[in-house]
Amino acid sequence: MIQNKIKIYLEKNGVKLSWLASETGIAIYALSNIVNGKRKITAEELFKISKALKVSPEIFEPEET
Numbered sequence: 001m002i003q004n005k006i007k008i009y010l011e012k013n014g015v016k017l018s019w020l021a022s023e024t025g026i027a028i029y030a031l032s033n034i035v036n037g038k039r040k041i042t043a044e045e046l047f048k049i050s051k052a053l054k055v056s057p058e059i060f061e062p063e064e065t
Helices: 002-013 017-024 028-035 043-053
Strands: none
Touching: 002 028, 002 043, 017 028, 017 043
16 A cells, blocks of 8 residues: 555654655645555655655555565
């Protein structure tokens, strides 16, 4: 799940939601709901997060089974 991969990335790299919110313009409560699996992420949000983290959005794609 994309949201879980984002959460793991943030934790592993010490990225705070408050910083990510300020960099992306996404409200902190929305980010919290996304990374905790309470709501789905939009494509626009995924691209904003990826841009702020300077990574490709593909790193958050679910792995094929």
